[in-house]
Amino acid sequence: MRKKRINDPQGMRRRVLDVAEDCFQARGYHASSLGDLMAAAGVTGGALHHHFPTKKALALAVIEERVAAAVEETWIEPVRAAPSARNGVRAVFEAVAAALEQQGYVRGCPLNNLAHELSLADPDFRIALADIFAGWRRAISDKVRADQEAGLEGGTDPDRFAALTVAAYSGAMSMAKAEQDAGVLRQCLEGLERVEPPPSQNGSPARRRRRVVRQQAIR
Amino acid sequence: MRKKRINDPQGMRRRVLDVAEDCFQARGYHASSLGDLMAAAGVTGGALHHHFPTKKALALAVIEERVAAAVEETWIEPVRAAPSARNGVRAVFEAVAAALEQQGYVRGCPLNNLAHELSLADPDFRIALADIFAGWRRAISDKVRADQEAGLEGGTDPDRFAALTVAAYSGAMSMAKAEQDAGVLRQCLEGLERVEPPPSQNGSPARRRRRVVRQQAIR
DNA sequence: GACAAAACAGGACAACCGGTCTGTTTATAA
DNA sequence: TTATAAACAGACCGGTTGTCCTGTTTTGTC
Numbered sequence: 001m002r003k004k005r006i007n008d009p010q011g012m013r014r015r016v017l018d019v020a021e022d023c024f025q026a027r028g029y030h031a032s033s034l035g036d037l038m039a040a041a042g043v044t045g046g047a048l049h050h051h052f053p054t055k056k057a058l059a060l061a062v063i064e065e066r067v068a069a070a071v072e073e074t075w076i077e078p079v080r081a082a083p084s085a086r087n088g089v090r091a092v093f094e095a096v097a098a099a100l101e102q103q104g105y106v107r108g109c110p111l112n113n114l115a116h117e118l119s120l121a122d123p124d125f126r127i128a129l130a131d132i133f134a135g136w137r138r139a140i141s142d143k144v145r146a147d148q149e150a151g152l153e154g155g156t157d158p159d160r161f162a163a164l165t166v167a168a169y170s171g172a173m174s175m176a177k178a179e180q181d182a183g184v185l186r187q188c189l190e191g192l193e194r195v196e197p198p199p200s201q202n203g204s205p206a207r208r209r210r211r212v213v214r215q216q217a218i219r
Numbered sequence: 220m221r222k223k224r225i226n227d228p229q230g231m232r233r234r235v236l237d238v239a240e241d242c243f244q245a246r247g248y249h250a251s252s253l254g255d256l257m258a259a260a261g262v263t264g265g266a267l268h269h270h271f272p273t274k275k276a277l278a279l280a281v282i283e284e285r286v287a288a289a290v291e292e293t294w295i296e297p298v299r300a301a302p303s304a305r306n307g308v309r310a311v312f313e314a315v316a317a318a319l320e321q322q323g324y325v326r327g328c329p330l331n332n333l334a335h336e337l338s339l340a341d342p343d344f345r346i347a348l349a350d351i352f353a354g355w356r357r358a359i360s361d362k363v364r365a366d367q368e369a370g371l372e373g374g375t376d377p378d379r380f381a382a383l384t385v386a387a388y389s390g391a392m393s394m395a396k397a398e399q400d401a402g403v404l405r406q407c408l409e410g411l412e413r414v415e416p417p418p419s420q421n422g423s424p425a426r427r428r429r430r431v432v433r434q435q436a437i438r
Numbered sequence: 439g440a441c442a443a444a445a446c447a448g449g450a451c452a453a454c455c456g457g458t459c460t461g462t463t464t465a466t467a468a
Numbered sequence: 469t470t471a472t473a474a475a476c477a478g479a480c481c482g483g484t485t486g487t488c489c490t491g492t493t494t495t496g497t498c
Contacts, residue, residue, distance in 0.1 A: 007445050007494050028336055030249035033485060045487090046447050055486065108335065112393050116327065116335035117247055119397045130397040157410075163391070163403050164410030170393050171386030174331050178338045178349045184382050191376075191383030194415045226464050226475050252455060264457090265477050274456065 013051045015041045020058055021066040025110055029059055029117050056122065063114060063128045070110045071132055076139040084152050085143035086193065089165050093189040096173075100182035108177035111136075112170045137162040156196045168192050232270045234260045239277055240285040244329055248278055248336050275341065282333060282347045289329045290351055295358040303371050304362035305412065308384050312408040319401035327396035330355075331389045356381040375415045387411050 019041040023032040034055060038048055052058035075092055082088025100106050107113075111132055118125035140162035147153035172188040238260040242251040253274060257267055271277035294311055301307025319325050326332075330351055337344035359381035366372035391407040 005446075005493065009445065012445085026339065028249065028340070030247065031340065034487090035485075044447050045449085046489095046491095047445075049487075050445060053487090107339065112390075113335055115393055115397045116332055120245060120326065121247070121250065126397060126399070130399075133394050133397055160406050160410045163394070163406040164387060167387045167390030167394060167403070167407045168383060169386075169390065171331075171389030171391075172382070174334055174389050174393070175352050175382070175386060178334045178345060178352055180345070180349075184386070187379050187382040188386045191379045191414055195410055196413045224463065224476075228475065231475080253457090254455075263477050264479090265459095265461095266475075268457075269475060272457090 009051070012043065012047055016043055016048060016051060016058070017062060017066060020062050021110075024059065024062055025107055025113055029114065029121075056124070059114075059118065060124060060128060063118075063125065063132070067110045067114060067129075068132050068135070071136050075136055079139055079143050082143070084147050085140060085161070086147075086153070088143060089140070090189060090193065093169065093185060093192075097182045097185040097189075100176065100185070106173070106176045106180055106182060109170055109173040112173060133166065137166050140165055154196065161195070164195065165192060228270070231262065231266055235262055235267060235270060235277070236281060236285060239281050240329075243278065243281055244326055244332055248333065248340075275343070278333075278337065279343060279347060282337075282344065282351070286329045286333060286348075287351050287354070290355050294355055298358055298362050301362070303366050304359060304380070305366075305372070307362060308359070309408060309412065312388065312404055312411075316401045316404040316408075319395065319404070325392070325395045325399050325401060328389055328392040331392060352385065356385050359384055373415065380414070383414065384411060 016037065019037050020032070023037055023040065034045075034048065037043075037058075038045060041048075048058075052061065074096065078092050078095070079085065079088035082091055111129065114125075115129045115133070119129055120126070137159070141158035144153055144156060144158035144161050148156075148158070168188045168191070169185075172185045175184045176182050235256065238256050239251070242256055242259065253264075253267065256262075256277075257264060260267075267277075271280065293315065297311050297314070298304065298307035301310055330348065333344075334348045334352070338348055339345070356378070360377035363372055363375060363377035363380050367375075367377070387407045387410070388404075391404045394403045395401050
C-alpha cells in the first residue's frame with residue numbers, strides 16, 4: 001500500500017548541506033553530531049553516508065560550497081559592485097551590522113568560526129579555509145588597484161589595505177560574537193575609514209574625481 | 220613496601236591546567252577529551268574530578284586563569300609599560316610575529332580560539348571571554364587617553380583605536396592561523412599604524428612635540 | 439523488460455565520552 | 469593518638485559518536 005519514494009539526490013544533498021551549514025555555524029563542527037544533523041534534516045544514515053561518506057567530507061563540502069559562497073555573497077560581490085573599495089567596505093560593514101542588530105544576536109563570521117576550529121584539525125580543512133581568505137583579500141585589493149588606476153585612491157598599498165580590512169572585520173565579528181553586540185563592528189569601521197584617508201571627499205589634492213565617476217557609470 | 224605519595228593539590232591543579240590550556244589551544248575544547256588530558260597530565264580521573272568537577276569547570280578555569288593571564292602578559296602589560304599606546308601596539312605585534320616565525324607554526328590567539336568555539340556554547344563561557352576582551356580593549360584605550368593627556372596623541376578616539384587594534388590583531392591571527400604564515404600580522408600592523416597618524420613623526424601639523432617628549436621622559 | 443548502478447533505509451557495532459561511585463591514602467587539628 | 473576532611477586512585481556505567489554493513493527501492497539504459 002505505502003510504496004512511494006522519490007529519488008531526489010540534489011535536493012537531499014542540499015538539505016543536508018543546509019542543516020550542516022547552520023549547525024556548524026551555531027554549535028561548531030565537533031559539537032554537531034551526525035545524529036543531530038540527520039534528525040534536523042529528516043535524513044536517514046544511509047542517505048547521509050551515500051552523499052557524504054565521512055563527517056570530514058561533509059564539513060569540506062560546507063566549507064567549499066557554503067562558506068565560500070557566503071563570503072562571495074556578503075563581501076566579494078558587494079565590493080566588486082561598489083563605486084570604490086572604501087565605499088564597498090563601508091557598505092558591507094554597515095549592512096552586516098544592521099542585519100545583526102535586527103536579528104538580535106550574533107553568531108559570528110561563518111568563515112572565521114570554522115577557521116578557528118578546523119584550521120589545525122586537518123590540512124585539508126586548513127587549505128580550503130585559507131583559500132577563501134585569500135579570495136576575500138584578493139577581491140578587496142583588486143578593487144583598490146582598480147580605484148587607483150581610476151584615480152580614486154591614493155598610494156595606499158592594496159594588499160595591506162585588504163589585509164587590514166579583512167582582519168578588522170574578522171576580529172570585530174569575534175568580539176561582537178563574544179559580547180553579543182554588533183556595536184564594535186561600527187566602531188572598527190570608523191577606525192578603518194581613517195586609514196590613509198584618500199584625497200577625495202573634501203579635496204586638498206582632489207583631482208579628476210568627476211571624470212572617474214563617469215567612467216564608472218559607463219561601465 | 221611501596222607506599223609513598225605526596226599530596227600536592229596546587230601542583231596537581233597546575234599540571235592539569237597546563238595540559239588543558241595547551242590542548243584546548245591546539246585541538247579545541249570539544250576535540251579534547253578528558254581522557255586525553257588525564258593521560259597527558261599523568262593524572263587519574265579521581266584527581267581530575269576532585270579539582271574540576273566537570274569539563275566545563277575546567278574550561279572556565281582555563282579561561283579565567285590562563286587565557287586572561289596570557290592576554291595580560293602579551294598585551295596589557297607591554298602596552299602599559301610602553302612609552303605610548305602606538306609604540307606598545309607596534310611592539311606587541313612585532314614580538315608576536317617574530318615569535319611565530321621562529322617557532323615555525325601558528326596556533327592562533329588563545330582568547331580568540333576559545334571565544335569562537337565557546338561563546339555560543341554557554342553563557343558562562345561567553346561572559347568570561349567577553350570580560351577578557353573588554354579588559355584588553357580597556358588597557359589600550361586607557362593608554363591612549365594617557366597619551367592624549369601627555370600631548371602624545373592627537374584627537375584619536377581612544378575606544379575606537381582600541382577596538383580597531385584588538386580587531387585587527389584578532390583577525391590577523393585568524394588569517395595567520397589558517398595560512399600558517401605570520402606575515403599578515405606585519406601587514407596589518409603597517410596598516411594599523413596609518414590610522415589617524417599622530418602629529419609627531421615628521422610633522423606638517425606637528426606642534427609641541429619637543430615639550431611632550433620631555434614630559435614623557437620625566438615620568 | 440532486463441539489468442546495472444545509483445539512491446536510500448535502517449540496524450549494528452566498537453570505541454569513546456563525561457560523569458559517578460567507592461575505596462584508600464595523606465594531611466590537619468584537637 | 470584520634471577524628472576528620474581533603475587528596476587521590478581506579479573501576480564502572482549509561483549514553484553517544486562516527487562508521488560500516490546489509491538490504492530494498494528507484495532510476496537510467498540498452
